[in-house]
Amino acid sequence: MVESQKYAIVDIETTGHSQANGDRMIQIAIVIMEDWCIKKTYTSFIHPGKSIPLFIQDLTNITDIDVQDASPFEAHADYIYELLQDAVFVAHNTDFDLSFLQGEFRRVGLPNWNGKKIDTVELAKILFPSSLSYKLGDLAAELNIPLNNAHRADDDAKACALLLKECWEELLSLPQVTLEQMHKKSFRLKSNISQLFFEALQIKRRKMAKEDDYVYYNKLALKKPAQSAIDVQEGMVYPRTSAEKVGLFQRAMDRFEERQGQFEMMDVIWENLNDKSEVLIEASTGIGKTIGYLLPSVLYAKQNNRKVCISTYTTNLLEQLLNNEIPKIEKIIGRPINVTLLKGKKNYVDVALFEQLMKSQDLSYDETLTILQVLVWLSKTQTGDLSELNCSGGGQLFIDKIRKNSESSGKKHAFDYYDRAIQESAEADLIITNHSMLLADLVRHEPIFDEIDGWIIDEAHQFVQAAEQREQAIFTFTNWKYLFGRIGLSTDQELFSTFQKIAVKKQRIPLKAFHQLEKVYIGMVELFDKSMQDIVFQMKTVAKTTKSNPKRIAFFQELExxxxxxxxxxxxxxxxxxxxDSMSTLFKKDIEQIAPEHNLVLEQWDFFVREYKMKLSEWDEIFIELDDDYTTWIEIDQRNLPGSIRVLKKPISISATMEQLFNPIREKAAVIWTSGTLTVPNNERFIAKQLGIKENVPLKMLQAPKQYYKGAKAFIVNDMPDIQSVSQSEYIESVALAITQIVRSTEGRCFVLFTAQDMLRKTVELIQESGLLDDYMIFAQGVTNGSRMRLLKAFQKFSHSVLFGTNSFWEGVDVPGDGLSSVVVVRLPFSAPEEPTFKAKSAVLQQQGKNAFSELSLPEAILRFKQGFGRLIRSSEDKGIFVVLDRRIETKSYGTEFLRALPQISVTKLPLQDMVLEVEHWYNNKHEERKQVDKNDK
Structure with missing residues (x-):
């Protein structure tokens, strides 16, 4: 393939994915590119011979009117076939576009098209390994490729052509040794990318340019570490008055909106950092919490030449801090900030281990693709943090093998990213981490922590969950069986037989040692199987299953x-x-150099021995070490035994652990806990108690001004049936009716929040059967495939969409602006009484003579309720309605506490039909206001 190769970049839009079911093309576009310039573009609507489904119209903006005068595919087929001759076929997912096109060619009597293909999804995964998404629209946005109408063949094909060119330029920017390694590995890919790599390599070799931006480990090129910014500390004065704060912000921000709550928060944090004291701050949405804690932290760190550590909950929030908020602070103070993102060892790549594993001959497709991604990433990453990579499921297994661990080679090198992060922390103003890593590092006590004067724990309510997760232990049967299988016996083609062949052939380990090891292994697996049989027998005795519910849970104390x-x-x-372990030591003992391919087997052996050590520790923690401060239970599914066995051990309370971890810190540093939801009415210190924070630590509550929530309205539907007095099916019918009416009155953009997966599924099924929301895209957690973030992205893509979610959608989900019109709360978010952790905590409270409902159940539910409302209003410009379908909010005495937890907004109680009319009126007004704003902007 030479540079003047002809590329045909193709995109098609269809009525659906299945030709066998009669789906047809509705639009095709082909962009011809030569010498990396667009030479020709062909685009045409195609009549599918049937009406276009509404959701396809919504996705593509192609309607039946657009295609009514178009010819069928037969009229275009010969010309399209001719265009593709002598070209490399390029598409964003060739598996779909090319196979659909081939099917259409066959249908109209043309032969199969033959030629090379390049899939830009596969290519982009390799060359942009840290991209958050490989959808064409997302890549176009990230790479500044114009794409005005995504899911229109003409715009998509042009964007795909420009993406191919970007990939080519990216290839040419890579170091020569990286390209050489990539070319060697590229023959196992699904599309013909190897030729593209070869051509780039030829150009690289001809140019022989200097490549000084890299350090080299054998034949791996790694990005040179960036130099820390030289910073001047003088002149860093904290703005004490409101006027000084306003002046500082206005210089850096064009549309600065003064918020007294934010200024108050800054002062509280400044005071506590200087006094090295502790405080809790609840800062509602609209306060500007992140800037509120970042600015005083940075000014304190720079003034005192000390460090402040900021911990948050999710990777998403870490990225927001680094990419959005820190640059704002740099603009405000007019100088760079030295920031280090510090994580635990296992988050960093072990370059030596990667270099070894890369040499393996029998790599799967996923492993090959991941190796290519890592090769590109190593030439770009400054951190070596493996979470930067976006790998497939199979690729993640490979990534786990190349993590740095405590037993990684002790020599320090320029490519040891963990050591580099520790060194950078020594020079940093701010150290940023997340809760789970902070907890792990506090247990290990990293020496760098002695230099920290202030700890800001953001999303503090989530620290409880992070601490519980860190202390929990989970056993799954399938995970253990997989681990046994990877070692295998001498008769298998697994690691044991490979290691034995090499060790015996090289006369490093006697054969009888392997016989002994195999005998111990067989005995070990037999004991494991007997233990599992005992669990199954005990569970069948204690926890009866039924056809309608084959899943069962039992606490350890219930079993014998x-x-x-x-x-x-x-x-x-x-x-x-x-x-x-001793056999590994014996193999390494010989003076003779170990061959690279043998070293690779040894590395894998050591990897699995480490895994077995961790698993044994997990086994002892769950099954042997009994502890009253923990609750342990077993879950099974009768349809899959013993495969479904899961055992979970969780702490009942984390307050003692928290005191133990934070008491040494409290003696020498400030500790500031902050969150949007720290309190509930009548139990303001609910979270504080769980975190083991003493009563004398002050709690500040900062609420955004009433004006911030001017666009929000709450409705309580007061004619819903009482769930206790009707059957579940009747109740679900009422819920389904209410949801369909609310969705239609707001034209979608609706979150529907449930507390139970079973009710969610049955409601969604009933709505789909009724056909009342056939014009809408319905996404449902646990029903629609995909992760939480994937469902959220899909929901945001369509204007007529509804998202049904359970627990994890009550918080931590951001849909700004017009992306969300309404939140519907189906049931008040109480924990299920049978949920094991909740049940165990309730039992402890009852033993202490406390009321489990008022002390645990109610405050937890109110916190979730507050978080559910928080999804709706994310800026002072947002408008939205919050609808509660659960009558208990009106009929039970505790209902007022839920309402008191909301900001000061109008709450109206109405029958369903009256509420729907009010919502329609509100929605129409909202549309008129939006039109007026758009008109004024023009």
Whole structure:
């Protein structure tokens, strides 16, 4: 392939994905590119011979009117076929576009098109390994490729052509050794990308340009570390008065909106940092919480030449801090900030381990693709943080093998990213981390923490969950069986037989040692299987399953498990680990150099021995070490035994752990806990108590001005049936009716929040059967495929859409502006009484003579309720309605506490039909206001 190769970049729009079911093309576009310039563009509507489904019209903006005068595919087929001759076929997902096109060619009597293909999804994954998404629209936005009408073939094909050119330019920017390694590995890819790599490599070799931006480990090119910004500390004065604060912000921000709550928060944090004291701050949406804590933290760090550590909950929030908020602060103070993102060892790549594993010959497609991604990423990353990579599921297994661990080679090198992060922390103003890593580092006590004067714990209410997760242990049968399978026996084609062949052939380890190890292994697996059989027997005795509900849960104390069997397995596994470890030591003992391919097997052996050590520790923690401060339960599914066995061990309270971790910090540094939801009416210190924070630590509550929520209205539907007095099916019918009417009155953009997956699923099924929302895209957690973030992105893409979610959608989901019109709360978010952790916590409270409902159930539900409302209004310009379908908010005495937890907004109680009329009126007014704003902007 030479540079003047002809590329045909194709995009098609269709009525659906299945030709077999009669789906047809509605638009095609082909862009011809030569010498990396667009030479020709062909685009045409195509009559599908049927009406276009509404959701396809919504997605593509192609209607039946657009195609009514178009010819069928038969009229275009010969010309399209001719255009593709002598070209490399390029598409964003060739599996769809090319196979659909081939099917159409066959249908009209043309032969299959033959030629090379390039899939820009595959190519972009390799060359932009840190992209958040590989959808064409997302890549176009990230790479500044114009794409005005996504899902229109003409715009998509042009964007795809420009993406191909961007990929080519990206290839040419890579170091020569990286291209050489990529070319060697590229023959296992699904599309013909290897030729493209070869051509780039030829150009690179001819130019022989200097490549000084890299450090090299063997044949791996790694980006040179960036130099820290030289900073002047003088002149860093904290703005004490409101006028000084306004002046500082106005210089840096064009449309600065003064917020007294934000100024108050800054002063509280400044005071506590200087006094090295502790405080809790609840800062509602609209306060400007992030800037409120960042500015005083940075000024304090720079003035005192000390450090402030900021911890938040999710990776998403970490990225927002680094990419959006820190640059704002740099603009405000007019100088750079030295920031380090610090994570635990296992988050960083072990370059030596990667270099070894890369040499493996029997790589799967996913492993090959991931290796290519890592090669490109190493030439760009400054951090070595593996979370920067966006890998497929199969690729993640490979990523887990190249993580740095405590047993990684002790030599320090320029490419040891973890050591580099520790060194950078020593020079940083701010250290940013997340809750789970902070907890792990506090336990290990990283020495860098001695230099920290202030700790800001953002999203503090989530620290409870992070601490519980860190202390929990989970056992799954399938995970353990997979681990046993990876070692295998001498008769298998797994690691044991490979290691044995090499060790015996090289006369490093006697064969009888392997016989002994295999014997111990067989005994260990037998003991494991017996332990599992005992669990199944006990569960069947205690926890009866039914056809309608084959899943069962039982607490450890309800079972009479054979403890002797559990202990015997633990001893057998320890015996196997000791022997496997000694054999690895024996293999390495010889003076003779170990061949690279043998070293690779040894690295894999050591990797799995480490895994077994971790698993044994997990086994002992769950099955052997009984602790009253924890609750342990077993879950099974009768349809899949023993495959479905899961055992979970969770702490009942984390307050003692929190005190133990934070008391040493409190003696020498400020600790500031902040969140949008820290309090509930009548129990303001609910979260504080869970975090083990003493009563004398002050709690500040900062609420955005009433004006901030001017666009919000709350409705309580007061003629819904009482769930206790009707059957579940009747109740679900009423819920489905209410939801369809609310959705239609706001024309979509609606979140519907449930507390139980079963009710969500049945409601969605009933709505789909009724056909009342057939014009809308319905996304439902646990029903529609995809992760939470994937569902959210899909929901935002369509104007007529509804998202049904359970627990995880009550918080941490941002849909700004017109993206969300309404939030419907189906049931007040109380925890299910049978949920094991909740049940165990309730039992402890009852033993202490406390009311589990008022002390635990109610405050937890109110916090979720507050967070549910928080999805709706994300800026002072937002408008939205909050609808509660649960009558208990009106009929129960505790209902007023839920309402008091909302900001000061209008709350109206109405029958469903009256509410729908009010909502329609509100929605029409909102549309008129939006039109007026658009008109004024023009």
């Amino acid at each position: 498990l054979n403890r002797g069997l559990l202990v015997d397995f633990s001893k057998a596994m320890q015996h196997w680990i000791d022997l496997a």
